[in-house]
Amino acid sequence: MAEFWSSPVGWTIITVAHILAVTVVLLLTIAFIIYGDRKIFAGVQARKGPNVVGPFGLLQSFADLGKFLIKELVIPAGADKAVYLLAPLISVTLALGAWAVMPIAPGWAVSDINVGILYLFAVSSMGVYGIIMGGWASNSKYPFLGSLRSAAQMVSYEVSIGFVIITVILLAGTMNLNQITEAQSGWFWNWYMFGGGLHNLPLILIMFPMGVIFFISGLAETNRPPFDLPEAESELVAGYAVEYGSTPYMLFYLAETANIVLMSGLMAVLFLGGWNTGIAPVEEFLATSAPAWVASLVGLLVYAGKTFFVFFMNAMVRSIVPRYRYDQLMRLGWKVFLPTSLVAVVVVAGWRVYTGLPS
Amino acid sequence: MALQAIAFYLMAAVTIASGFCVVSARNPVHSVLWLILAFFSAAGLFVLMGAEFLAMLLVVVYVGAVAVLFLFVVMMLDVDFAALRQGFARYMPLGLLIAGFLAAEMVVVATTVAGRGAAKDSAGPMASGATPDVTNAEAIGRVLYTDYVYFFQAAGLVLLVAMIGAIVLTLRHKPGVRRQVIMDQVLRTPKTGMKLANPKPGQGIDQ
Numbered sequence: 001m002a003e004f005w006s007s008p009v010g011w012t013i014i015t016v017a018h019i020l021a022v023t024v025v026l027l028l029t030i031a032f033i034i035y036g037d038r039k040i041f042a043g044v045q046a047r048k049g050p051n052v053v054g055p056f057g058l059l060q061s062f063a064d065l066g067k068f069l070i071k072e073l074v075i076p077a078g079a080d081k082a083v084y085l086l087a088p089l090i091s092v093t094l095a096l097g098a099w100a101v102m103p104i105a106p107g108w109a110v111s112d113i114n115v116g117i118l119y120l121f122a123v124s125s126m127g128v129y130g131i132i133m134g135g136w137a138s139n140s141k142y143p144f145l146g147s148l149r150s151a152a153q154m155v156s157y158e159v160s161i162g163f164v165i166i167t168v169i170l171l172a173g174t175m176n177l178n179q180i181t182e183a184q185s186g187w188f189w190n191w192y193m194f195g196g197g198l199h200n201l202p203l204i205l206i207m208f209p210m211g212v213i214f215f216i217s218g219l220a221e222t223n224r225p226p227f228d229l230p231e232a233e234s235e236l237v238a239g240y241a242v243e244y245g246s247t248p249y250m251l252f253y254l255a256e257t258a259n260i261v262l263m264s265g266l267m268a269v270l271f272l273g274g275w276n277t278g279i280a281p282v283e284e285f286l287a288t289s290a291p292a293w294v295a296s297l298v299g300l301l302v303y304a305g306k307t308f309f310v311f312f313m314n315a316m317v318r319s320i321v322p323r324y325r326y327d328q329l330m331r332l333g334w335k336v337f338l339p340t341s342l343v344a345v346v347v348v349a350g351w352r353v354y355t356g357l358p359s
Numbered sequence: 360m361a362l363q364a365i366a367f368y369l370m371a372a373v374t375i376a377s378g379f380c381v382v383s384a385r386n387p388v389h390s391v392l393w394l395i396l397a398f399f400s401a402a403g404l405f406v407l408m409g410a411e412f413l414a415m416l417l418v419v420v421y422v423g424a425v426a427v428l429f430l431f432v433v434m435m436l437d438v439d440f441a442a443l444r445q446g447f448a449r450y451m452p453l454g455l456l457i458a459g460f461l462a463a464e465m466v467v468v469a470t471t472v473a474g475r476g477a478a479k480d481s482a483g484p485m486a487s488g489a490t491p492d493v494t495n496a497e498a499i500g501r502v503l504y505t506d507y508v509y510f511f512q513a514a515g516l517v518l519l520v521a522m523i524g525a526i527v528l529t530l531r532h533k534p535g536v537r538r539q540v541i542m543d544q545v546l547r548t549p550k551t552g553m554k555l556a557n558p559k560p561g562q563g564i565d566q
Contacts, residue, residue, distance in 0.1 A: 114494045118415035125423030136434050151431050155424060
């Protein structure tokens, strides 16, 4: 039997099953993340939020899904049909494809590649195409304005995200997400949010702000409030998605939420130790005496918990902070985050060379 | 191996077909989209050769940034399609000539490399297949920051000059335009930003 699983056919079956499992769990997570987002938003505003479909409104997302699916698909007369339909598909494919390298639990990444973090960066930088293409193909003013804004915004914030990621790569000495997570095992002060270990303790002054910059840039990269300029309701009606309805709109929405969860998960991996519990005795017990499935399960739960924590902060920012003006957004990206993260890269690199300590 | 061959021919065919579509598409925006597809399948070819670092860089830099700016500019321009098509026949011979030169060069390079083996004369480890314990990115980094460090720095300098040049060309300070000074706004306090007055009826306040 083991032979069959290592043969090409068996390998294909097992990989496809793995991908399906990750995707289905991810989609279910997204359904409840949307529900949670709306509940948090409502709670901050002292409303009840969705509470009709299912117990506590838990099935609201599935009702919405059904509604989107049975609606009629209307394509604007002047639209570029192929690009119009391709745009949401690209968005959702990239948003789900990015999860291929995410280390959700010890050894659970679908594809454990050496340049995992670069892959994630590449895929998230391509996410802008769905929005640009959708806005242009709609052949309408508001979507076009929204897509131009988003192109400028996402390209700007990618730069600072890239530099923040470089600081983490410098500390970890690898671009493999699994190894980055393993480098943060042990006590929680080994997490890169706190500088990555006691011998790197002074770096907390650099890495903590880097974590904050990554979080804020992640908000801008996923077009979340307070940086939701591409779809600012008060200015652009709904931005790039004005002319979309039915399933294509749902795909856009799905991709946006998947990207938000992805950014939260990436924050958890890069700065909050991924699937590490952060308590050294527990780590040791899981690694040596606990059965493998317990270690995996605990890792998965810890990773999910951290991701949801970051997402919760994300949702709180959405409900509390007012929207940025466009020039303020650009100023923050280019004049504040870019120089700060550039200096941080130099300082972290200098620290690594000066101390000469292993990562 | 058969799987790799299938993947190679598939991606090579997609690259060439999309490259052809770049020049033959009627709509310039479609051209850019085809160009992106060409970049992307070229990145796939890099992955097949074991150069995953280069592949990711290609996607990050060209697909993620350069092509976005292309698309941005092409969408903003009001392109006259008929005018673009004019003179196609006139420029055809020159274009074919240049294309012929490029094709000949590529054939020469490919046959030479195939004749003596790709990585035979190279100093450092090139692909990850040669030295499995060193990753691709590490191998490139070792060569780039030792043997080729001057070329690398010179390339960086050229880019810096280009960037400063672009800024100098576009930066204009118009006189008489009030600019926003963030520092002043942040440093404003109630004491400096507010004046309390108690005007008598019919008098108003003097500025």
